[in-house]
Amino acid sequence: MSNRVILLVEDNPDDIALTLRALKKNKIANEVAVAHDGVEALDYLFGGGGRAKGGPGKLTALVLLDLKLPKVDGLEVLRRLRADARTKLLPVVILTSSKEDQDLVAGYSLGANSYIRKPVNFDKFTEAIRQLGLYWLVLNEPPPPALGGAPA
Amino acid sequence: MHLRKRFRVNAAISFGAILLLAVGLGLSWHASSRASRAEDLAKALQQQILERGIVKDEYLAYREERARAQWYAKTARLLDLLHSAGDAFDGPDERETIGEMAAIVERSKPLFGEIVEHPDARERDERGRALPNALQERVSTKMLLLYYDLYSHANRLVESASRRARSTQKTTLLSVMGMIGAVLAVTIINALMTSGLLERRIMRLRDGAERVATGNLGHRIAIEGSDELAELGQAFDNMAARLQETYAALETKAAEVGTLNEELHRQVVQLGAANGELEAFSYSVSHDLRAPLRSIDGFSQVLQEDFGDRLGADGEDALGRIRRAARHMGQLIDDLLKLSKVTRAELHRERVDLSEMARSVAADISRRDPKRQAEVRFADGAVVEADPRLLRIVIENLMDNAFKFTSKKADARIEFGTRDDDGRVVYFVRDNGVGFDMAFAGKLFGAFQRLHSTVEFPGTGIGLATVQRIVHRHGGSVRAEGVPGEGATFSFSL
Numbered sequence: 278m279s280n281r282v283i284l285l286v287e288d289n290p291d292d293i294a295l296t297l298r299a300l301k302k303n304k305i306a307n308e309v310a311v312a313h314d315g316v317e318a319l320d321y322l323f324g325g326g327g328r329a330k331g332g333p334g335k336l337t338a339l340v341l342l343d344l345k346l347p348k349v350d351g352l353e354v355l356r357r358l359r360a361d362a363r364t365k366l367l368p369v370v371i372l373t374s375s376k377e378d379q380d381l382v383a384g385y386s387l388g389a390n391s392y393i394r395k396p397v398n399f400d401k402f403t404e405a406i407r408q409l410g411l412y413w414l415v416l417n418e419p420p421p422p423a424l425g426g427a428p429a
Numbered sequence: 430m431h432l433r434k435r436f437r438v439n440a441a442i443s444f445g446a447i448l449l450l451a452v453g454l455g456l457s458w459h460a461s462s463r464a465s466r467a468e469d470l471a472k473a474l475q476q477q478i479l480e481r482g483i484v485k486d487e488y489l490a491y492r493e494e495r496a497r498a499q500w501y502a503k504t505a506r507l508l509d510l511l512h513s514a515g516d517a518f519d520g521p522d523e524r525e526t527i528g529e530m531a532a533i534v535e536r537s538k539p540l541f542g543e544i545v546e547h548p549d550a551r552e553r554d555e556r557g558r559a560l561p562n563a564l565q566e567r568v569s570t571k572m573l574l575l576y577y578d579l580y581s582h583a584n585r586l587v588e589s590a591s592r593r594a595r596s597t598q599k600t601t602l603l604s605v606m607g608m609i610g611a612v613l614a615v616t617i618i619n620a621l622m623t624s625g626l627l628e629r630r631i632m633r634l635r636d637g638a639e640r641v642a643t644g645n646l647g648h649r650i651a652i653e654g655s656d657e658l659a660e661l662g663q664a665f666d667n668m669a670a671r672l673q674e675t676y677a678a679l680e681t682k683a684a685e686v687g688t689l690n691e692e693l694h695r696q697v698v699q700l701g702a703a704n705g706e707l708e709a710f711s712y713s714v715s716h717d718l719r720a721p722l723r724s725i726d727g728f729s730q731v732l733q734e735d736f737g738d739r740l741g742a743d744g745e746d747a748l749g750r751i752r753r754a755a756r757h758m759g760q761l762i763d764d765l766l767k768l769s770k771v772t773r774a775e776l777h778r779e780r781v782d783l784s785e786m787a788r789s790v791a792a793d794i795s796r797r798d799p800k801r802q803a804e805v806r807f808a809d810g811a812v813v814e815a816d817p818r819l820l821r822i823v824i825e826n827l828m829d830n831a832f833k834f835t836s837k838k839a840d841a842r843i844e845f846g847t848r849d850d851d852g853r854v855v856y857f858v859r860d861n862g863v864g865f866d867m868a869f870a871g872k873l874f875g876a877f878q879r880l881h882s883t884v885e886f887p888g889t890g891i892g893l894a895t896v897q898r899i900v901h902r903h904g905g906s907v908r909a910e911g912v913p914g915e916g917a918t919f920s921f922s923l
Contacts, residue, residue: 291724298731345716374716374723376766397719397759399727399752 281338282308283414286318286354287372288346295399296341296372299406307338307414315349318342319357322364337367339413342389344373344380352383359388366420368413431656432627439619446612453608457601464594467517470510471586474530477507478583482576489544489569497545504541507534514586523589530582537575540568630658637665646673704773711769718762725755757883764891767822768876771898776816783811783856786821787845790828801832803841811847811856813923819899826892827858827919833886834862834917850922857920865911873909896921 283300287293293311300309312318322337340358344351351371358364370391371384384392393409396402481503488496511531518527547564630652637650646669652662729752737745784807791805813820828843835841844859865873865880872878876894893909900907900921911917 289720289724291727292720295723295727295731298727374719375712376715377712395719395723397722397726398756399723399730402723402727 280307281336281414282310284310284312284318284321284337284340286312286315286340286346286351287343288313289343292343292395295402296406299399299403300410302403303407303410305406305410305414310337314347315351315354318346318354319349322358322367323361338419339409340367340369341372341409342369344371344375344384352380352387355384355387355389368417368419370409370413432658435623435656439623442619443612443616446608446615450605450608450612453604454601457597457604461594461597461601463517464590464597467514468587468590468594470514470517471583471590474507474510474514475580475583475587477503477510478576478579481507482580485541485572485576489565500541504534504538518586518589520589523586526582526585526589530579530586533575533579533582537572537579540572540575543568627658630662634658634662634665637662637669641665641669641672646676707769708773711766714762715766719759722755722759722762726752726759729755757887757889761889761891764889764895765876768891768895768898771819771822771895771902774816774819776819776902778814778816781813781815781817781820783813783820783824784809784845786817786824787811787828787858790821790824791843791845794828794832798832801836801841803832803835803843805843806845808844808846811845811854813856815903815923816899819902823896823899823921824858826896830892830917830919831858831860831862833888834864834881835860836862836886838862848920853922855920855922857918859916859918861916864913864916865909866913867911870909870911874907893919 283305285293285296287296297309300307310321312321318340322340342351342354346354351373355369355371358367358369365388368390369388370393371389372393372395373380374395376394381392390413391409393405396405481500484496484499484503487493488500508531511527511534514527515524518524544565633650633652637648640648649666649669650662651666652659729748732740733745733748740748788807791807795801824845828845831843832841835843838861840861842861844857846857846859848855848857863881863886869880873880874893874897877890878894879888879890881888893907896919897907900923903923905921905923907919907921909917909919
């Protein structure tokens with residue numbers, strides 16, 4: 278499991294640092310690729326310039342997706358992932374500050390697997406990341422790659 | 430002219446014509462009766478002349494005193510008749526004839542006198558009749574000539590009178606027919622004029638009424654004259670003018686209403702825009718304000734964890750305060766957003782069991798803090814028509830408060846109940862916690878208003894403001910009663 282990559286799509290450097298710290302604190306050793314906006318995320322997943330970051334031959338295990346992003350926003354990224362055969366079953370967890378109903382509804386409608394609101398309290402945030410990692414990286418059985426579970 | 434007067438004049442004209450006809454008839458009758466009287470008189474004269482001739486012959490034959498007296502009497506009678514005939518016959522020819530007849534009668538008198546004065550000169554036949562002698566022969570011949578002359582004069586009179594009677598009859602017939610024609614003509618012309626006038630005016634009234642009815646309120650009938658139809662036209666015009674004024678006033682009012690509506694619509698649009706901005710702002714607040722707070726709290730913890738040994742106790746304390754402040758601010762933002770959501774959210778009323786809801790909320794609280802000991806009682810059957818999501822926020826806030834403010838009591842008691850307040854059902858949450866001074870009761874429901882420090886009891890001071898707003902949105906009211914140190918009761922109706 279740990280050879281697979283977690284893609285963190287997040288534009289706030291503080292949140293990136295804290296998320297990475299929370300992952301590390303929870304002993305989630307997977308490689309983490311960071312995309313700072315929607316375009317970078319799509320490039321990473323569909324073979325644009327950012328692909329090299331993940332390294333060749335690495336499978337993406339999980340996408341942690343912020344909604345408010347420069348260039349292409351999180352919901353649009355999600356829509357394109359779900360529209361593409363290679364990524365339509367890729368687990369995507371929305372990780373955002375927004376608790377607006379419309380964002381929740383839009384996120385789930387577009388096929389998000391989970392929707393987590395980043396708590397202000399860092400202890401709670403760390404706990405949320407721990408549970409996320411446990412569920413999606415350990416407990417959950419991913420779909421086989423042949424079905425488009427993750428790009429090769 | 431008033432119609433009534435016109436009708437009266439018409440009637441008077443007809444009456445006058447009939448009267449004229451009657452007078453004409455009367456005059457004709459008079460003329461014709463005069464003519465027939467003249468005829469009768471002429472015939473009477475003829476008769477008298479005839480009889481006088483016979484009496485004269487009788488005297489000549491028998492020389493009787495009776496015949497002589499009769500002759501004189503008839504002569505006097507004849508003269509009388511001739512004298513009075515001047516009235517009946519007034520034509521110059523007739524008068525001349527009468528004059529000649531009177532002269533002939535006068536001439537016959539001396540001749541008859543001669544016969545009377547010479548009685549001896551006579552002889553009689555076997556039947557006693559006197560035989561004519563030469564004198565007698567001469568006188569009687571003269572008298573016979575006079576007789577014929579007189580008789581022919583009388584005949585002329587009779588003919589003249591008959592002619593006159595016939596012509597009078599003709600004149601009468603013609604004048605009666607003429608008068609009947611004139612009366613008919615006058616009556617028909619009058620009727621035609623009157624009905625024509627009436628028809629023109631009534632048509633004008635009708636046309637005017639139709640034009641006004643089809644919306645031409647400025648149209649006026651303006652019938653000239655001073656009769657009832659003109660008055661009716663005037664009344665109609667007044668009505669139309671009044672209608673026009675009213676309509677104009679109405680249009681002005683409608684325009685005002687239209688302007689007000691536009692204004693209202695603009696304000697609604699503005700309000701919608703403001704609401705949209707508020708929503709965008711809330712979204713921004715929820716997203717953007719929380720991110721730095723997360724950084725503050727997160728990196729404070731990084732400091733604590735990674736550099737705790739170098740911070741010392743004061744540094745630890747400062748970091749703890751920073752983290753608590755950041756979390757409190759996060760809570761404030763969340764509560765404010767909730768308050769704003771409560772204001773904006775649409776109401777979806779349905780049947781809600783408040784008793785059940787209170788039980789569930791209390792169970793949640795106990796689960797979060799299992800160490801808390803409190804005796805909680807619930808009244809059953811509090812069912813209302815309300816928005817369940819918003820009502821849950823109300824119950825959560827009131828229950829949270831009750832648990833919070835009884836946290837320092839050893840025998841905490843909390844009660845959800847209902848009571849009847851002047852026919853209105855009132856729901857309440859009562860506790861035996863710290864309570865409050867009623868002097869501050871008014872401040873409780875304002876946002877950010879707190880009666881206790883956050884050290885004593887944590888909170889943002891937004892919960893009761895949210896409760897009040899939800900209750901108001903349901904059309905109800907809230908009330909708070911409390912005694913310091915003995916507890917508080919928060920009640921609301923919907």
